[in-house]
Amino acid sequence: MPYKRKVQIPPQANLEANIISLPNGIRIIHKYVPYTRTVHCGFVINVGSRDDNQEQPGLAHFIEHMIFKGTPKRKTYHVLNYLESVGGELNAYTTKEKTCIYASLSADYVDRATELLTDITFNAIFPDREIVKEREVIAEEIDMYRNAPDEAIFEDFDQMLYPGHPLGVPILGYKESIQTIDKQALRGFVDQFYTQGNITYSIVGNVPPRMVNRLIDKYLAHLVLPTGNVNREEPGGFSPTHHQVHIPTNQAHEIIGGRAYPIRHPQYYSFSLLTNMLGGPAMNSRLNLNIREKHGLAYSINTFYGPFSDSGFWGIYYACEAGKLARVRQLVHRELKSLCQSPVGSLRLHQMKKQLIGQIILSYESLLSQMLGLAKDVLDFDEILPFSAYIAGLENVTAQDLLEVSNELLMPDSLAMISYLPEE
Numbered sequence: 101m102p103y104k105r106k107v108q109i110p111p112q113a114n115l116e117a118n119i120i121s122l123p124n125g126i127r128i129i130h131k132y133v134p135y136t137r138t139v140h141c142g143f144v145i146n147v148g149s150r151d152d153n154q155e156q157p158g159l160a161h162f163i164e165h166m167i168f169k170g171t172p173k174r175k176t177y178h179v180l181n182y183l184e185s186v187g188g189e190l191n192a193y194t195t196k197e198k199t200c201i202y203a204s205l206s207a208d209y210v211d212r213a214t215e216l217l218t219d220i221t222f223n224a225i226f227p228d229r230e231i232v233k234e235r236e237v238i239a240e241e242i243d244m245y246r247n248a249p250d251e252a253i254f255e256d257f258d259q260m261l262y263p264g265h266p267l268g269v270p271i272l273g274y275k276e277s278i279q280t281i282d283k284q285a286l287r288g289f290v291d292q293f294y295t296q297g298n299i300t301y302s303i304v305g306n307v308p309p310r311m312v313n314r315l316i317d318k319y320l321a322h323l324v325l326p327t328g329n330v331n332r333e334e335p336g337g338f339s340p341t342h343h344q345v346h347i348p349t350n351q352a353h354e355i356i357g358g359r360a361y362p363i364r365h366p367q368y369y370s371f372s373l374l375t376n377m378l379g380g381p382a383m384n385s386r387l388n389l390n391i392r393e394k395h396g397l398a399y400s401i402n403t404f405y406g407p408f409s410d411s412g413f414w415g416i417y418y419a420c421e422a423g424k425l426a427r428v429r430q431l432v433h434r435e436l437k438s439l440c441q442s443p444v445g446s447l448r449l450h451q452m453k454k455q456l457i458g459q460i461i462l463s464y465e466s467l468l469s470q471m472l473g474l475a476k477d478v479l480d481f482d483e484i485l486p487f488s489a490y491i492a493g494l495e496n497v498t499a500q501d502l503l504e505v506s507n508e509l510l511m512p513d514s515l516a517m518i519s520y521l522p523e524e
Contacts, residue, residue, distance in 0.1 A: 117304075117474050117484050120316065124325050125296025129474045129484070130312045131304045133467060139210045139305030140468045142202020143221050144475035146330055147293040149273075150196045150266040150408075155280070157266075158238065158273015159289050161194040162281050165238065167201060168192075169230040171223040176230070182216050183209070190216070194271055197408060198476065204468055207306040211315065214301075218319045222294070226283045239275050249353045249520050250419065257355045260343060260516050261413050265335045295328035300478050304471035335359075335411045340516040346523045352422040353520040356432060357415025360509060363407035363480055369493040370501040371405060371414070371509065377444075377452045378435065379403030379416055381459070387416065391431050397424045401432075409480065414509065422522050436515075439506040443499040453494055460490070 117131040152159040168190075169176050183190045188205025201221050203213040245251045255270045262268030272278075301320060303312060338359050361367050379387040379402045387401045401418035420428050444452070463469055464487065477484050508514075 118309075119478060119484065122316070122321055124321070124323050125299065125327075126320055126323065126325070127297075127300045127478055128312070128316060128320065129300055129302040129478055130307070130309070131470065131474065132308055133305050134308075136306050136467060137207060138204065138467065139207040139213070139303065139307050140202065140204045140471040141210060141213055141217065141301070141303040141305070141307075142200060142471065142475075143217060144300050144302060144472060144479065145199040145201075145294060146197070146298045146479045147199055148195050148197040149269065149271040150332060151293060151330060152266065152269070152273070153285065153289070154266070155277075156273070156285055157269045157277045158271075159281060159285060160199060161271050161273065162234065162238065162278060163224075163286055163289060164192045164194045164199060164201075165234045166226050166230065166286060167220045167224045169234070170225055170227055171219045172225060173223075174219065179216070179220055183213060186212070188213065196267055196271065198479070200472060200475075202302075202468075202471070210303070210305070210307050210311065211318075214303075214315045214319050217301075218323070222323060224290075226286045228283060231281070231283060231286075235278050235281070238272060238278050242270075242272050242275055242278075245270075245272065249347060249349050249351070250417075253353050253355055253417070253518060253520050256343070256345070257357070257415060257516070257518050258413070260341060260518060261338060261357075261359060262335050262411075265333070267335055267408065267411065291326060292328060293330060294325065296325045298328075298330065298479075299325070300475040302471045302475040304467050304474065332410065340514060342517045342519075344519045344521055346521050348523050349520060350522060351419045352425040352522065353417075353419045354425060354429065354517065355415045355417045356429070356515055356517045357404075357413065358509060358514050358516050360405055360412035360414040361407060362410050362412050364409075365407075365412075367501065367505050368407060370497045370505045373452055373456055373494060373497050374439070374502050374505055375403040375405045375414060376456045376459070378439070380456070382455060384455075386435055387418075387432065390435065391418070391428055395427075395431065397428050397431070401428075425519070425521075433512070436506075436510045436512075439502070440510055443503045446499065449497075449499050449502070453497070457491055457494060 117129055120128040147160060149160045168179050183203055183205055186209050188203055190203050192201040201217060203217060205213055259268040340358060361371055379385045391397050391401050398418045398420040403416050405414040406412060416432055418428055474484055
């Protein structure tokens, strides 16, 4: 019996994103962009490294590698060549809470991309010989990150913030744990988490609604998915600690930071604005102007803020000569103390908002970012957040909001610190 769609994309696209919920639990997100010749499409799945089997850290990331290793009708070469032979790109990545499998290519080949992505996501066979090879590949990847101080320090910082919790475990796992991952573990993970309501397929580009309707009928509507929910353990309490690690490096590396707000928290916008002003990508951030431009103590210094579904983290990272580290740290704490004691002036607050909104507008020009972001919105909020709503959230932030956030998250007794120091 042919599948009858109850909700269809309207024939005339309004350049806004639309959601179609299929009976099998997959949600399709589509945004028609007629002024481009490309399309970005992919599956975004609400599962990540925090959902790994506790005895096998690295499982979600291992699957990201193995989906390219063959299906019943394709070998590895055919998977890798199918889109690249027409100039497309096929990729995947894993975060603490999401798995993304996607393609970017000419819109003429969206049918080809959708068929391939569906095949590798739901029909991967996980050949034993490929599992053995990928263990070694991922072990090399782990070594690569651990041998880079500016990468490894972030993993160690996560473990400080979330001791004994899956959010503190590296996404790649450990060299010992990946040796235990086999076909049974991979298949069990997919069956447990690639389930109804956990999967979105996002399409952004020059693909009209009638084509999306055909893709749904041809590849997505008839998939049979198991039921199941992601049950995540919330992180427990956090006691800030300070760690020093001596490594063979010429520079000192350091992170100061702590826990922060989850993505749905009312102060999400306030803290996003605050961290961008403090050490965002612009060269006029407070930390960059003070520590690099005024004192010449560090080549780069920046802040980061990563919200999860039930928690969040933030920090300030910098690298400098070991002899300058104490002075840099002193200046960082001076900036934090200032934010906790004095409200931001109205003119400065207005400038901060204009700057971050402008940065967001620039990033929104990336259709790939839109494709991934729309899917994450649906998984995190069960809806697409209008761009105007995000801008309004920033515009509504007050100086009092920033002062309250600073006193909640930036006070010295809320901060952890990890230092990588050159070996003596």
